[in-house]
Every structure is written in C-alpha cells, then in structure tokens.
Amino acid sequence: KNQVEQSPQSLIILEGKNCTLQCNYTVSPFSNLRWYKQDTGRGPVSLTIMTFSENTKSNGRYTATLDADTKQSSLHITASQLSDSASYICVVISFGGGSYIPTFGRGTSLIVHP
C-alpha cells in the first residue's frame, strides 16, 4: 500500500531560525514528489516538485532534497519568518496504468514565534 509519513507532526520555532521537515514514502511506481504550503483555510501552494533524477530543488528560502534510494525527502526552511507559519504537506505522485495517483502525507504544522 502506498504511504507517505511526515515528521514531526508539529514544530514550533523562533523567527529567524532554520528548520527541517521530513517525508518518508513507500510509493511505487514513483513519478515525482511535491511539497506544498497550506495556510489555514486556504488552498495549498506548490513549493517544489522533484522527479526521480533530481536530488535538490530550491524556491527562495525553501530547499527540498530527495533521496530516491532511501525514499526520503526533506524540506529545509532558512531564516524563518512569521509568514512561514502554516502546514507543509508532502505528496508523492505515481502514475499507475497511465492514471495520476497522488499519495498525501498528513502534513507538518509549523508555528513561527517572534
């Protein structure tokens, strides 16, 4: 069964600090892995998309890594800001029989305190 596990479930950090969120998956066949940021009550916003051959992708202060061998990904946030407070969701995409199949993690809730 395809699964995506995220850790930690929640995280509290001080403004200006760095943090790393983890995503472990068992999804086959693998197509790509996506990180989304979701503010409370709003639609998710795409941060990064990584295919099998990519092991690092950056988007401003967000840097995602992918280790396809160990089936792990991380999202590193540098110099956190109050606006980074949100839920971060890891999604692994599979294409089975030509059909799009996403498997979602439950998300990491990040709170940035001043």
Add this chain to the structure above:
Amino acid sequence: DSGVTQTPKHLITATGQRVTLRCSPRSGDLSVYWYQQSLDQGLQFLIQYYNGEERAKGNILERFSAQQFPDLHSELNLSSLELGDSALYFCASSVAWRESADTQYFGPGTRLTVL
C-alpha cells in the same frame, strides 16, 4: 491569487440534500482536479478531468460525480449528503494530464457543512 476560482465559498445544507460545487481553472489549463480535505482524513484526491474527459479516479464515493464542460469549467456534484461529507473541497488545475512535473494551482476551496 492562483487564478483558479471556486464557488460558492461556503455552503451549509442538510443531510440527504444535493449540492453542486463549481470550479473555473486558470486560463490555458486543461486539467482539473478535485480534492476533499477533512480534519480526520487530510487531503484526498477525488477525480481528475482533462479537456472534458475523465482521466483518473481516486477515493470518490458513488454519491459524488463530476464533469468538465467544453469551456473547461468543472462541477462536482454531491448527493445524499451525510454529516461526514462536511469538509473543504478544493479544485486545482494544471496544463497537462500525463506524466509531467507541471505545477498544480489550487483554488480557495468551498467549505461544505452538512447539518
């Protein structure tokens, strides 16, 4: 603003009723995806349409149906509503439908409350 619009923003209805949620994709996007997000289940993929045709099906209940019209807007129909159908329903759009790392743009969602 993602460019994806969803109406209505909020919907309150009673058990057993039927509702229709509407989504307009970004200009130029041919794929539309529907997702459900509840507190206990997280985000779940329901169904995908590409250029008017159904392309992928996820955990969509038989009581739910969707379609994409020639102008590419999509509607999600939920019938015989139950309390457990209360959730945020998101629509997303992208350019392509097949194996590709194209970005999905999510709408603001419709919050459905079933009383």
